[in-house]
Amino acid sequence: MKIDPNSSADLSVQIAQAIKDAIISGELIVDERLPSEAELSDHFQVSRPTVREALKRLAAQSLIRTQRGASGGAFVNRLSFEDAYSQQITTSTLLLSMNAVSFDTACEARYALERACAPLSAERRSADHLATMRAEIFRQGQPGLTDEAFCASDVAFHRALVDGAGNPVLSYQLAGAVEAMQPLMNMITFTARDREAITGLHSRIADAIEAGDGSAAVSGLQDLESETRKLASDVFAARAQR
Amino acid sequence: MKIDPNSSADLSVQIAQAIKDAIISGELIVDERLPSEAELSDHFQVSRPTVREALKRLAAQSLIRTQRGASGGAFVNRLSFEDAYSQQITTSTLLLSMNAVSFDTACEARYALERACAPLSAERRSADHLATMRAEIFRQGQPGLTDEAFCASDVAFHRALVDGAGNPVLSYQLAGAVEAMQPLMNMITFTARDREAITGLHSRIADAIEAGDGSAAVSGLQDLESETRKLASDVFAARAQR
């Protein structure tokens, strides 16, 4: 681990990069303890606060975790799917909220991803996944459900559909897309007819998944995408008019 | 922006979270200047190093950028797609290199995503995207190409295919999957027959995209996935034997 003394970049950035490279290259392996802050500051010939800033940068990316006390220190973190999820969600939420992407673009990506999962899910889903989907459909049909609860149930339904594919990479990619859209979806007021249409499509998709018919599920998702975009565009039109 | 004095969490974590919340909620908008470090340390009643550690955490996530000098400071960053790309790539690379996901899982996710893009790309791709694909296919047929160069060209081909869909969210999701697999792909030695098979499939896919035939492109990708997994499994088997 070395830094370039001639570089114009901030020292804490350079040090963070050096450690990150060491982790990615395998020089530092999972759960290995990094040298203490004092040793690092000695090694890189910088002060402890500078080393600390570098470590905080890495901690923010879940590359390391720190532990206080004797035999504490910074340890290389095994990146968990949960960490990856939450990073993905933060990034996606910001992209959407800062208008770097439109709702339509996010929606298209989301359903394209779901359609990619559908055939795998039709083939592999466990009875559990299917039961979850059915339970959410039932909940969505209950009268007196708030719009937020309806949305949450919708998310749970899609979650089960995607998880059924048994591919955690796909699950985590979708988590970002779905969660990021949540705040916008929550703004939608669902009429009884809207709910009926959506729940009907959900049933159609669940039936296809149960029958192991991937292409039927894909076509159900296709229709659901149109439905969602229609609903959203109405909301945006109303909001723009005010 | 407030922090809880009774919380047991580190102050810099709390402060980072408070600022992050303010950004996500829209309380702080893009390009807005945060208070100076001195003002923040005053506001939160902590020392400047603590504030700085909090800011470094946010900077590591590209939520803010800092500028030195008069009228400098920390500014809310508009998250760019490039930032999102590189975060996605780092995360995916780590997930793969730390064995949190298998090569097969990553490969499956990658091709599922690509198949999701294919119909959109068949419909929307510009002449430019198609030309890039053709150029890369030509390059892949050149004799004397190193394995690394072949791989790089392969990535460029798929990149053009996905970008043709015109959905930046899909592009950035795939960037992670493709780039993360690169180091492993580079370990593969491609025989002349392998290259011929791959290039042939690429041609088939490009033809389908040119003709606007999404489902033909999907089936080409399906075959390419089998081919890739076969090649990779041979490499892993050889490596395991040593």
Next chain:
DNA sequence: TGACATTTAAAAGTCTGACATTTAAAACTC
């Protein structure tokens, strides 16, 4: 008056040294 050079001040970046807090391990007691 206008273009260029100079000064100035604000802000982040860095350093030193100290103290507080946490925690595991060593030492000690019964």
Next chain:
DNA sequence: GAGTTTTAAATGTCAGACTTTTAAATGTCA
């Protein structure tokens, strides 16, 4: 030998000073 106390190592936090960068204000001269 089990439980308690002490100890030391490590991170977390603080205070204050100095350095470097940079934009804006000021000044100078044609």
